Amino acid sequence: RYVTVSFHPTSIQTYSGVFEAIVENAAEGKNKILSFELRGEGTLPRVNVEKPTLKSKTGFPLLKFRKLMVGSSQTLPILLKNDGIIPAKMKLEWAFKDNEDFFCGALNDYQSLKPGESRTIEVKCQPSSIKKLEGELRLKVQDNSFEDCSIFVAGEGYMDDITFEGFGDEVENELN
Numbered sequence: 001r002y003v004t005v006s007f008h009p010t011s012i013q014t015y016s017g018v019f020e021a022i023v024e025n026a027a028e029g030k031n032k033i034l035s036f037e038l039r040g041e042g043t044l045p046r047v048n049v050e051k052p053t054l055k056s057k058t059g060f061p062l063l064k065f066r067k068l069m070v071g072s073s074q075t076l077p078i079l080l081k082n083d084g085i086i087p088a089k090m091k092l093e094w095a096f097k098d099n100e101d102f103f104c105g106a107l108n109d110y111q112s113l114k115p116g117e118s119r120t121i122e123v124k125c126q127p128s129s130i131k132k133l134e135g136e137l138r139l140k141v142q143d144n145s146f147e148d149c150s151i152f153v154a155g156e157g158y159m160d161d162i163t164f165e166g167f168g169d170e171v172e173n174e175l176n
């Protein structure tokens with residue numbers, strides 16, 4: 001006979017039990033009882049912010065863009081990794097942002113990560129005015145609010161009195 005055993009832990013702890021099957025109408029001896037131990041461990045889904053490695057004053061990951069001339073842009077990655085042993089569903093959403101100068105395409109939809117899997121999310125900063133820019137992305141892990149965290153984004157828009165154009169992508173507004 002085949003038997004299916006399900007395990008649905010209710011907390012993070014180690015569980016154990018004994019499975020015992022008794023054969024009716026069998027002669028006494030070794031073949032009458034089948035007994036073995038079952039063990040399991042409760043866990044929660046986990047997602048870790050691998051990049052950015054820079055931290056804010058409050059200890060949260062900080063995605064810091066370079067000082068950008070108004071109208072130009074820079075894209076930086078956020079690297080997220082499921083460092084747990086079960087699949088995890090996570091999503092990013094804006095907790096706040098000053099304006100529309102930050103763009104992140106992978107927002108508000110839950111994405112699945114297998115154990116050990118990483119995902120890169122790109123965030124773009126394109127200042128539309130001269131000022132410091134701030135925002136906060138919120139990482140939410142489904143079924144584990146303890147893993148939720150903030151990722152701060154910061155940048156600054158500026159404008160020069162004189163600008164040089166046509167140098168290509170490697171050099172921005174610089175003449176030797």
